[in-house]
Amino acid sequence: MLQQMIDNLSSFFGSGSNIMFLIFALLAIGGAVFMLNLTKVVHMVTSLAVTFISLAAIYILLQAEFVAVVQVLIYAGAITILMIFAIMMTNHREIDQSIVRPLHQGLVLIGVILLGGLIFYAVQRAAFPAPDVDLATNNTENIGLKLFHEHVIPFELMSVLLTVAFIGAIIIAKREED
Amino acid sequence: MNVVSSYLILAAILFCLGLYGALTKRNAIIVLLSVELMLNAVNLNLVAFAKWGIAPSLTGQIFSLFTITIAAAEVAVGIAILIAYYRSKATSDVRDMNSLKR
Numbered sequence: 001m002l003q004q005m006i007d008n009l010s011s012f013f014g015s016g017s018n019i020m021f022l023i024f025a026l027l028a029i030g031g032a033v034f035m036l037n038l039t040k041v042v043h044m045v046t047s048l049a050v051t052f053i054s055l056a057a058i059y060i061l062l063q064a065e066f067v068a069v070v071q072v073l074i075y076a077g078a079i080t081i082l083m084i085f086a087i088m089m090t091n092h093r094e095i096d097q098s099i100v101r102p103l104h105q106g107l108v109l110i111g112v113i114l115l116g117g118l119i120f121y122a123v124q125r126a127a128f129p130a131p132d133v134d135l136a137t138n139n140t141e142n143i144g145l146k147l148f149h150e151h152v153i154p155f156e157l158m159s160v161l162l163t164v165a166f167i168g169a170i171i172i173a174k175r176e177e178d
Numbered sequence: 179m180n181v182v183s184s185y186l187i188l189a190a191i192l193f194c195l196g197l198y199g200a201l202t203k204r205n206a207i208i209v210l211l212s213v214e215l216m217l218n219a220v221n222l223n224l225v226a227f228a229k230w231g232i233a234p235s236l237t238g239q240i241f242s243l244f245t246i247t248i249a250a251a252e253v254a255v256g257i258a259i260l261i262a263y264y265r266s267k268a269t270s271d272v273r274d275m276n277s278l279k280r
Contacts, residue, residue: 029191029195032196035215036203041207044208044211045211048211051218054192062185062226067242067243069244074249075188082257087207090260091269091270094221105202106216108198108202110200112197115197116191118192119186119194123181123183123190131234135234139236143236143243150237158247162247165255169258172259173257173260173261174263
Protein backbone atom coordinates (compact mmCIF):
# COMPACT_ATOMS: atom_id res chain seq x y z
CA MET A 1 0.00 0.00 0.00
CA LEU A 2 2.63 2.46 1.12
CA GLN A 3 5.02 1.18 -1.56
CA GLN A 4 2.35 1.71 -4.20
CA MET A 5 1.67 5.20 -2.90
CA ILE A 6 5.35 6.07 -3.09
CA ASP A 7 5.50 4.63 -6.61
CA ASN A 8 2.52 6.72 -7.66
CA LEU A 9 4.07 9.80 -6.12
CA SER A 10 7.40 9.27 -7.79
CA SER A 11 5.75 8.66 -11.17
CA PHE A 12 3.69 11.82 -10.61
CA PHE A 13 6.71 13.92 -9.77
CA GLY A 14 8.78 12.27 -12.49
CA SER A 15 7.04 14.32 -15.14
CA GLY A 16 7.82 18.01 -15.36
CA SER A 17 4.39 19.05 -16.53
CA ASN A 18 2.82 17.49 -13.43
CA ILE A 19 5.09 19.52 -11.19
CA MET A 20 4.27 22.68 -13.12
CA PHE A 21 0.57 21.85 -12.89
CA LEU A 22 0.88 21.38 -9.13
CA ILE A 23 2.69 24.69 -8.65
CA PHE A 24 0.27 26.70 -10.76
CA ALA A 25 -2.80 24.97 -9.36
CA LEU A 26 -1.65 25.83 -5.84
CA LEU A 27 -1.00 29.41 -6.93
CA ALA A 28 -4.46 29.66 -8.48
CA ILE A 29 -6.24 28.26 -5.44
CA GLY A 30 -4.07 30.36 -3.14
CA GLY A 31 -4.93 33.54 -5.02
CA ALA A 32 -8.64 32.73 -4.80
CA VAL A 33 -8.44 31.91 -1.08
CA PHE A 34 -6.54 35.11 -0.38
CA MET A 35 -9.18 36.98 -2.38
CA LEU A 36 -11.78 35.63 0.04
CA ASN A 37 -9.77 36.34 3.19
CA LEU A 38 -8.05 39.69 2.63
CA THR A 39 -9.76 42.79 3.92
CA LYS A 40 -8.76 45.57 1.53
CA VAL A 41 -10.43 45.54 -1.86
CA VAL A 42 -7.29 46.50 -3.79
CA HIS A 43 -5.42 43.56 -2.24
CA MET A 44 -8.30 41.28 -3.23
CA VAL A 45 -8.09 42.35 -6.87
CA THR A 46 -4.31 41.89 -6.89
CA SER A 47 -4.51 38.40 -5.44
CA LEU A 48 -7.11 37.45 -8.02
CA ALA A 49 -4.71 38.68 -10.73
CA VAL A 50 -2.30 35.98 -9.47
CA THR A 51 -5.06 33.42 -10.04
CA PHE A 52 -5.68 34.69 -13.57
CA ILE A 53 -1.99 34.55 -14.51
CA SER A 54 -1.48 31.05 -13.11
CA LEU A 55 -4.57 29.91 -15.00
CA ALA A 56 -2.88 31.24 -18.15
CA ALA A 57 0.13 29.05 -17.32
CA ILE A 58 -2.18 26.05 -16.92
CA TYR A 59 -3.66 26.81 -20.36
CA ILE A 60 -0.14 26.59 -21.77
CA LEU A 61 0.21 23.17 -20.12
CA LEU A 62 -3.00 22.22 -21.97
CA GLN A 63 -1.47 23.29 -25.32
CA ALA A 64 -3.65 26.37 -25.65
CA GLU A 65 -1.10 29.13 -26.12
CA PHE A 66 -3.45 31.54 -27.83
CA VAL A 67 -6.07 31.24 -25.11
CA ALA A 68 -3.30 31.73 -22.54
CA VAL A 69 -2.15 34.97 -24.17
CA VAL A 70 -5.74 36.17 -24.46
CA GLN A 71 -6.24 35.30 -20.79
CA VAL A 72 -3.26 37.44 -19.77
CA LEU A 73 -4.37 40.30 -22.03
CA ILE A 74 -8.06 40.35 -21.12
CA TYR A 75 -8.20 39.09 -17.54
CA ALA A 76 -4.86 40.03 -15.99
CA GLY A 77 -4.66 43.18 -18.13
CA ALA A 78 -8.02 44.66 -18.88
CA ILE A 79 -10.43 43.29 -16.29
CA THR A 80 -8.10 43.69 -13.30
CA ILE A 81 -7.27 47.27 -14.29
CA LEU A 82 -10.96 48.00 -14.86
CA MET A 83 -11.76 46.64 -11.39
CA ILE A 84 -9.05 48.82 -9.81
CA PHE A 85 -10.46 51.83 -11.67
CA ALA A 86 -13.91 51.02 -10.35
CA ILE A 87 -12.55 50.71 -6.80
CA MET A 88 -10.80 54.06 -7.12
CA MET A 89 -13.99 55.69 -8.41
CA THR A 90 -16.11 54.29 -5.59
CA ASN A 91 -15.09 53.91 -1.94
CA HIS A 92 -11.50 52.77 -2.11
CA ARG A 93 -10.82 53.27 1.61
CA GLU A 94 -13.49 50.87 2.71
CA ILE A 95 -12.44 47.82 4.68
CA ASP A 96 -14.54 44.86 3.70
CA GLN A 97 -15.84 43.41 6.95
CA SER A 98 -17.95 40.51 5.84
CA ILE A 99 -18.22 38.58 9.10
CA VAL A 100 -21.55 40.04 10.11
CA ARG A 101 -24.00 37.33 9.12
CA PRO A 102 -22.71 34.07 10.58
CA LEU A 103 -25.85 32.07 9.80
CA HIS A 104 -25.94 33.18 6.17
CA GLN A 105 -22.23 32.56 5.78
CA GLY A 106 -22.41 29.12 7.39
CA LEU A 107 -25.29 28.05 5.16
CA VAL A 108 -23.47 29.26 2.04
CA LEU A 109 -20.32 27.43 3.19
CA ILE A 110 -22.24 24.18 3.69
CA GLY A 111 -23.92 24.51 0.29
CA VAL A 112 -20.67 25.27 -1.49
CA ILE A 113 -18.89 22.33 0.18
CA LEU A 114 -21.77 20.03 -0.81
CA LEU A 115 -21.59 21.27 -4.41
CA GLY A 116 -17.82 20.77 -4.46
CA GLY A 117 -18.16 17.25 -3.04
CA LEU A 118 -20.80 16.40 -5.63
CA ILE A 119 -18.61 17.59 -8.50
CA PHE A 120 -15.61 15.75 -7.00
CA TYR A 121 -17.63 12.51 -6.75
CA ALA A 122 -18.91 12.84 -10.33
CA VAL A 123 -15.44 13.55 -11.70
CA GLN A 124 -13.98 10.58 -9.82
CA ARG A 125 -16.73 8.29 -11.08
CA ALA A 126 -16.56 9.28 -14.73
CA ALA A 127 -14.14 7.63 -17.11
CA PHE A 128 -12.65 9.90 -19.73
CA PRO A 129 -10.90 8.14 -22.58
CA ALA A 130 -7.92 10.28 -23.43
CA PRO A 131 -7.01 10.17 -27.10
CA ASP A 132 -3.71 11.96 -27.50
CA VAL A 133 -3.97 14.81 -29.95
CA ASP A 134 -1.50 17.52 -30.77
CA LEU A 135 -3.06 20.95 -30.50
CA ALA A 136 0.19 22.82 -30.01
CA THR A 137 1.56 22.95 -33.55
CA ASN A 138 0.33 26.07 -35.37
CA ASN A 139 -2.14 26.67 -32.60
CA THR A 140 -2.91 30.30 -33.42
CA GLU A 141 -3.09 29.66 -37.16
CA ASN A 142 -5.48 26.75 -36.73
CA ILE A 143 -7.66 28.75 -34.36
CA GLY A 144 -7.81 31.58 -36.89
CA LEU A 145 -8.71 29.22 -39.73
CA LYS A 146 -11.44 27.54 -37.69
CA LEU A 147 -12.75 30.87 -36.42
CA PHE A 148 -13.10 32.35 -39.89
CA HIS A 149 -14.42 29.21 -41.58
CA GLU A 150 -16.76 27.42 -39.19
CA HIS A 151 -17.52 30.09 -36.61
CA VAL A 152 -17.83 33.26 -38.69
CA ILE A 153 -21.37 34.13 -37.65
CA PRO A 154 -20.76 33.79 -33.88
CA PHE A 155 -17.58 35.80 -34.35
CA GLU A 156 -19.40 38.65 -36.06
CA LEU A 157 -22.22 38.50 -33.52
CA MET A 158 -19.61 38.77 -30.81
CA SER A 159 -18.20 41.96 -32.32
CA VAL A 160 -21.71 43.45 -32.48
CA LEU A 161 -22.28 42.43 -28.85
CA LEU A 162 -19.01 44.03 -27.74
CA THR A 163 -19.89 47.27 -29.52
CA VAL A 164 -23.35 47.35 -27.97
CA ALA A 165 -22.02 46.52 -24.49
CA PHE A 166 -19.28 49.14 -24.52
CA ILE A 167 -21.47 51.93 -25.94
CA GLY A 168 -24.05 50.99 -23.32
CA ALA A 169 -21.41 51.08 -20.60
CA ILE A 170 -20.29 54.57 -21.67
CA ILE A 171 -23.85 55.84 -21.73
CA ILE A 172 -24.68 54.33 -18.33
CA ALA A 173 -21.55 55.62 -16.61
CA LYS A 174 -21.61 59.05 -18.24
CA ARG A 175 -22.28 61.91 -15.89
CA GLU A 176 -25.60 63.49 -16.69
CA GLU A 177 -24.85 67.11 -17.35
CA ASP A 178 -28.36 68.41 -17.95
CA MET B 179 -7.29 8.65 -12.20
CA ASN B 180 -7.13 10.21 -15.65
CA VAL B 181 -5.20 13.23 -16.66
CA VAL B 182 -8.27 15.40 -17.13
CA SER B 183 -9.59 14.73 -13.62
CA SER B 184 -7.01 16.92 -11.93
CA TYR B 185 -7.91 19.85 -14.19
CA LEU B 186 -11.62 19.30 -13.58
CA ILE B 187 -11.12 19.19 -9.82
CA LEU B 188 -9.04 22.38 -9.92
CA ALA B 189 -11.85 24.02 -11.90
CA ALA B 190 -14.42 22.76 -9.38
CA ILE B 191 -12.43 24.19 -6.46
CA LEU B 192 -12.10 27.56 -8.18
CA PHE B 193 -15.80 27.55 -9.04
CA CYS B 194 -16.77 26.80 -5.44
CA LEU B 195 -14.49 29.55 -4.09
CA GLY B 196 -15.98 31.99 -6.59
CA LEU B 197 -19.52 30.95 -5.65
CA TYR B 198 -18.74 31.41 -1.96
CA GLY B 199 -17.32 34.87 -2.62
CA ALA B 200 -20.26 35.89 -4.81
CA LEU B 201 -22.77 34.85 -2.16
CA THR B 202 -21.07 36.24 0.95
CA LYS B 203 -19.07 39.34 0.00
CA ARG B 204 -20.56 42.74 0.67
CA ASN B 205 -18.66 44.92 -1.78
CA ALA B 206 -20.34 44.75 -5.18
CA ILE B 207 -17.00 44.99 -7.00
CA ILE B 208 -15.77 41.88 -5.20
CA VAL B 209 -19.01 40.11 -6.12
CA LEU B 210 -18.32 40.92 -9.79
CA LEU B 211 -14.76 39.66 -9.34
CA SER B 212 -16.03 36.39 -7.88
CA VAL B 213 -18.30 35.94 -10.89
CA GLU B 214 -15.22 36.39 -13.06
CA LEU B 215 -13.51 33.64 -11.07
CA MET B 216 -16.44 31.30 -11.74
CA LEU B 217 -16.30 32.09 -15.47
CA ASN B 218 -12.59 31.35 -15.40
CA ALA B 219 -13.22 27.94 -13.86
CA VAL B 220 -15.66 27.14 -16.67
CA ASN B 221 -13.04 28.28 -19.18
CA LEU B 222 -10.55 25.88 -17.63
CA ASN B 223 -13.06 23.05 -18.12
CA LEU B 224 -13.50 23.96 -21.78
CA VAL B 225 -9.77 24.09 -22.45
CA ALA B 226 -9.14 20.85 -20.52
CA PHE B 227 -11.78 19.01 -22.54
CA ALA B 228 -10.37 20.48 -25.75
CA LYS B 229 -7.15 18.61 -24.98
CA TRP B 230 -8.17 15.52 -22.98
CA GLY B 231 -11.89 15.08 -23.67
CA ILE B 232 -13.64 12.36 -25.62
CA ALA B 233 -13.59 14.30 -28.90
CA PRO B 234 -10.60 16.63 -28.58
CA SER B 235 -10.42 19.49 -31.03
CA LEU B 236 -9.75 23.20 -31.19
CA THR B 237 -13.44 24.03 -30.88
CA GLY B 238 -13.19 23.99 -27.10
CA GLN B 239 -10.50 26.66 -27.18
CA ILE B 240 -12.58 28.78 -29.58
CA PHE B 241 -15.55 28.41 -27.25
CA SER B 242 -13.44 29.60 -24.33
CA LEU B 243 -12.42 32.65 -26.40
CA PHE B 244 -16.11 33.46 -26.84
CA THR B 245 -16.62 33.07 -23.10
CA ILE B 246 -13.76 35.49 -22.39
CA THR B 247 -15.38 38.02 -24.74
CA ILE B 248 -18.72 37.71 -22.97
CA ALA B 249 -16.96 38.10 -19.62
CA ALA B 250 -15.31 41.31 -20.77
CA ALA B 251 -18.63 42.74 -21.96
CA GLU B 252 -20.30 41.68 -18.70
CA VAL B 253 -17.68 43.28 -16.50
CA ALA B 254 -17.76 46.52 -18.48
CA VAL B 255 -21.53 46.87 -18.17
CA GLY B 256 -21.46 45.76 -14.53
CA ILE B 257 -18.85 48.34 -13.54
CA ALA B 258 -20.72 51.05 -15.45
CA ILE B 259 -23.88 50.23 -13.50
CA LEU B 260 -21.90 50.19 -10.24
CA ILE B 261 -20.39 53.62 -10.91
CA ALA B 262 -23.77 55.07 -11.84
CA TYR B 263 -25.25 53.54 -8.68
CA TYR B 264 -22.44 54.85 -6.51
CA ARG B 265 -22.96 58.31 -7.97
CA SER B 266 -26.64 58.37 -7.02
CA LYS B 267 -26.59 56.43 -3.71
CA ALA B 268 -22.95 56.81 -2.52
CA THR B 269 -22.56 53.15 -1.58
CA SER B 270 -21.26 49.98 -3.17
CA ASP B 271 -22.56 47.60 -0.51
CA VAL B 272 -24.82 44.93 -1.94
CA ARG B 273 -26.97 44.92 1.19
CA ASP B 274 -27.95 48.53 0.54
CA MET B 275 -29.15 47.69 -2.97
CA ASN B 276 -32.64 46.82 -1.81
CA SER B 277 -34.68 49.78 -3.06
CA LEU B 278 -36.92 47.41 -5.04
CA LYS B 279 -37.83 45.62 -1.78
CA ARG B 280 -38.95 48.69 0.10
